[in-house]
Amino acid sequence: MTQSASVVCDQGPEGFRSEVREWCRVHVPNDWRTAQTGASAETFVAFQKDWFATLARAGYAVPHWPKEWGGGMSVADQVVLYQELAAHDAPRLVLPFVSIHHAASTLLAAGTDEQRSRHLPAILDGEIWCQGFSEPGAGSDMAALSTSARRVGDHYLVNGQKLWASGALHADWCLLLARTDPEAPKRQGISYFLLDMAAPGIDVRPIRQATGESHFCEIFLNDVEIPATQLVGPENEGWRVAQETLGAERGMTMLELAERLGHGGFPWLVDLCRHPGPDGTRPLDDSRVADRLAALETEITGLRLLCAEFVADHSGPADASIVKLYYSELLQRVMDLGAEIGGLDAQTQLRKPLSSGWESGTWVLDFIGSWEWTIPGGTSEIQRTIIGERGLGLPREPKGI
Known part of the structure; x- marks a missing residue:
């Protein structure tokens, strides 16, 4: 296991800021954007793993994890860390994103001691995860999934297909939802598994996007055996466990993304x-543009404060949905203006740095990518329903006849 530096800071936020600034000055590669633009998949993977290891050695890779697993950084220091990484244009952790957020939050909330001890140190050593939730007939309505898992002795036999699995081509493990009781109401018959991507019967196929990238993959599962010890939570209660995974996507990750937008994307705009x-x-010099910039800056400031408050005190039943919805649609507005101002020149930029985020400064590609955020992890429509029902106490939507 990589031994990360202590992230408990006794020198106060400003002292820690000076520490991070100096670290960034020494360790952030100056030419990474050029090197990662048009890079091969192998180059991208090697760069991401090396950058993750560099952050881990400093104690900056998983600041949101509990102290006993290599994290323990205060919320105030996390804000400082992400502000400085954004201000110094540090690469984003794209490849380990699911590993350090979704997989970790699931294991910490619902995993067994054995599962946590096996995988959390491995993630710090570079183990890569993907997410097998969506299917061709079950996108935003994940409860409609049809991938089956049948108990046979000490293992489950899994068959089905998953779609839109980010980074699956490079993943070692997968967070998998499968139906274990086809007779139960659809949210009650699902189980949650840890799937070894090296298991026989798995076929991963990259999906070529309109932008030329192949970030997403299809996963085909043909009589794949998953040991019963890799079940997370009780059988048929995977839907409840999945909410921990989605909560990470809708909440904890937003802190970094908000700072990236405020210290990277918006200043570039x-x-x-x-x-x-x-x-x-x-x-x-156009007052209409100046007004739009002022409005966006105000919204971004609000987003950053909201994310910091959410991480410090995640208490409301709809808080994660509020943050996810706010970021998703604000990101679209920022990139929309960038694509508009960029004009024809922006249309000719056909490649963005592979280790950048959704605010790379490649405006048209960023605008196209921004629409992704209003779909995965629950569409904006679903987030509004959650906010209305769980946050505001409004009546539930009637079921269709």
Whole structure:
């Protein structure tokens, strides 16, 4: 296991800020954007694993984890860390994203001691995870999934297909939902598994996107055996366990993404508006553009404060959905303006740095990618339903006849 540095800071947020700034000055690679633009899959994977190891050695890879597993950083220090990583244009942890957020939150909330001891140290050593939730007929309505898992002695026999599995081609393990009781109401007959991606019977096929990337994959499962020890939580209660996974996507990860948007994406947008367009005028001198920038800056400030408050005190039943919805639709508005201001030049940028996030400065590709955020992990419509029903106490939507 990689021995990470202690993340307990006794010098206060500003002292810690100075520490992180110096670390970034020394360790953030200056040429990573050029090197990662158009890079091969092998180069991307190697770079991501090396960058993750660099962060782990400093104690910066999993600050949100409990102290006993290599985290324990205060919320105030986490905000400082993500602010400085964004301000220094550090690469994002794209490949380990599911590992350090979704897999870890699931294991910590619902895993056994043996499962946590096996996988959390392995994740810190570079174990990569993907997520096998969505299916061709079960996207936002994941409870409609049909992948089956049948108990046979000390293991389950799994058959089915998963879709939109980010990074599955490079994953060692998968968070898998499968139906174990086909007769039960659909949310009550699902179980949650840890799937070894090296098991026989698994076929992973990359999906080529319109942008030329193949970030997503299909996973085909043909009589795949999963030991019963890799069941997370009780059988048929996978839906409840899955809420821990989705809670990480809708909440904890937002802190970093909000700081990236505030310290990376938005300043680049302002800088873009300062440069003269084809007609020689600066977009920033147009009062309508200035008003839109001011509105976006206000919204981003609100998002950052909301995320910090959410991480410090996650108490409301709809808080995670509020944060996810707010970020998703704000990201679209920021990238929409960037694509508009970027004009024809932005249309010619066909590749973005593979280790960047949704705010890479490649405006048209970022705008296209921003729409992803309003779909996975629960669409914006679903988030509004959760906010209305669980947060505001409104009546549940009637079921269709």
